[in-house]
Amino acid sequence: MRPKTMAAILLVALPLGTWAAQPETVKKAKTIDELAGMFDSGSCKQCHAEIFAQWEKSHHARPLMGVADGLMMIPVVRSSAFQVKEPKEATVAKTFPCFKCHLPQAVTQAEDSVAVELAEALFIASDKDKPDKDKAAAKAKVAKLQITCIVCHNEKAILHRRVLGEPEKGVLYGSKDIPAHGDKIFTKVKKSVVMKESVYCGQCHGTGPNYEYDYPFQCATLYASYQNNYLAKGGFHSCQQCHMGKVDGKANHLFPPNWNDKEATSALLSKSISLDVQTLGYQWLRKAGQLTPIIVVNTKISHRAGHRIPDG
Amino acid sequence: MTARSADGKEIFREERNYHPQATNCLNEKMVYGAQNKVTYVRDTSLQPYESKDETFEIKLPEGVRAADVTLELNYELHNPDYKIPIHKVTRKVSLDR
Numbered sequence: 001m002r003p004k005t006m007a008a009i010l011l012v013a014l015p016l017g018t019w020a021a022q023p024e025t026v027k028k029a030k031t032i033d034e035l036a037g038m039f040d041s042g043s044c045k046q047c048h049a050e051i052f053a054q055w056e057k058s059h060h061a062r063p064l065m066g067v068a069d070g071l072m073m074i075p076v077v078r079s080s081a082f083q084v085k086e087p088k089e090a091t092v093a094k095t096f097p098c099f100k101c102h103l104p105q106a107v108t109q110a111e112d113s114v115a116v117e118l119a120e121a122l123f124i125a126s127d128k129d130k131p132d133k134d135k136a137a138a139k140a141k142v143a144k145l146q147i148t149c150i151v152c153h154n155e156k157a158i159l160h161r162r163v164l165g166e167p168e169k170g171v172l173y174g175s176k177d178i179p180a181h182g183d184k185i186f187t188k189v190k191k192s193v194v195m196k197e198s199v200y201c202g203q204c205h206g207t208g209p210n211y212e213y214d215y216p217f218q219c220a221t222l223y224a225s226y227q228n229n230y231l232a233k234g235g236f237h238s239c240q241q242c243h244m245g246k247v248d249g250k251a252n253h254l255f256p257p258n259w260n261d262k263e264a265t266s267a268l269l270s271k272s273i274s275l276d277v278q279t280l281g282y283q284w285l286r287k288a289g290q291l292t293p294i295i296v297v298n299t300k301i302s303h304r305a306g307h308r309i310p311d312g
Numbered sequence: 313m314t315a316r317s318a319d320g321k322e323i324f325r326e327e328r329n330y331h332p333q334a335t336n337c338l339n340e341k342m343v344y345g346a347q348n349k350v351t352y353v354r355d356t357s358l359q360p361y362e363s364k365d366e367t368f369e370i371k372l373p374e375g376v377r378a379a380d381v382t383l384e385l386n387y388e389l390h391n392p393d394y395k396i397p398i399h400k401v402t403r404k405v406s407l408d409r
Contacts, residue, residue, distance in 0.1 A: 066390065067390060068390070072345075075345055075347060075348075080345070081336075082347060098347070209351060215350075217346055217347055217349060225359075229361075230361070233360060234361070235360060259389055262396050266396050266398065269396065275399040277403065279405045280405070281405045282407060292371055294369060294370065294372065295315065295370040296368070297313065297370070297381055297403075298366070298368075299364075299366045299368070300365050301330075302358075305360060308332070308357040309358040310332075311357070
């Protein structure tokens with residue numbers, strides 16, 4: 001049996017964001033601040049402080065930033081097939097296909113003006129002639145765009161939409177039903193069918209080239225590796241079992257590894273990946289009278305992960 | 313993997329790289345960055361339930377009968393300078409019994 005890996009949603013006293021307060025015809029965000037506000041999950045912290053603190057350190061909290069204080073989106077607008085000459089050319093669909101996973105809420109709920117603002121920020125952050133304070137401000141703007149609690153616990157929580165319908169307004173999805181959730185907007189928690197399943201993570205930690213775009217870029221292929229090289233060889237663990245193991249009884253929302261934390265990641269990797277070394281020194285005889293002093297080193301690397309290493 | 317003789321001189325250095333390798337499929341050049349990758353052309357990564365077995369043969373220079381062998385397994389992220397150490401093994405290997 002798989003242990004329960006998702007945290008129970010507890011009562012929340014304060015309202016979450018403003019997204020669910022929108023009327024049925026959702027008004028799209030025109031600015032980064034508006035989009036960030038619509039999906040702001042800051043109030044979750046009031047009742048879920050530990051989980052929120054884990055998430056804040058996770059890559060889900062900085063999906064457009066990259067590792068080691070970098071800004072991985074700069075090459076997208078500056079030098080890739082999706083580049084723009086000027087920020088004003090940027091659109092959600094054409095310039096930022098990365099939003100599909102790195103900021104899914106933007107795909108459906110952001111105007112192109114958000115793409116323009118993001119491109120402007122990325123241009124400023126990468127302009128060597130701009131003052132440091134301007135670059136820092138631009139970077140801070142990009143950092144506002146996050147995969148928040150609402151994104152996973154509502155926006156991406158239902159896969160079988162044809163039969164189960166769209167995620168409901170005012171409802172969060174978690175590991176169990178909570179008829180009365182203390183938030184003013186998200187007043188109810190419903191059990192998600194897929195949230196404990198690997199296929200849920202596979203929505204973004206993908207399967208291969210994104211053929212639906214006019215330049216079929218290939219980002220994460222983790223879920224394909226999991227399906228074809230782990231399950232196929234007899235593995236049964238889910239993504240959540242390894243990457244959301246319980247901490248103090250609740251699913252870890254750090255989703256380790258946190259690549260910015262070298263020490264913790266080193267410890268995690270050394271636990272998961274083994275290196276066996278065997279050595280031999282002797283004299284090798286090619287033909288009579290021609291001994292060659294030689295050292296032979298045999299290595300064997302194996303691991304316990306449910307996917308190829310590396311992947312994403 | 314490196315090997316040094318007793319006087320500290322490097323007598324052997326070799327590395328292996330384990331990762332999926334992609335191009336944009338418009339030319340033969342490997343690329344990094346999800347925005348550039350279109351297809352994998354080769355995959356040397358560490359696969360589940362499989363081991364990567366390597367043999368390194370170090371022919372010793374004349375007069376050398378021992379070496380300090382060092383193996384480092386690192387995870388390199390976004391560039392070779394951002395290394396996360398996984399294992400480091402050192403062995404003194406001698407021909408003398």
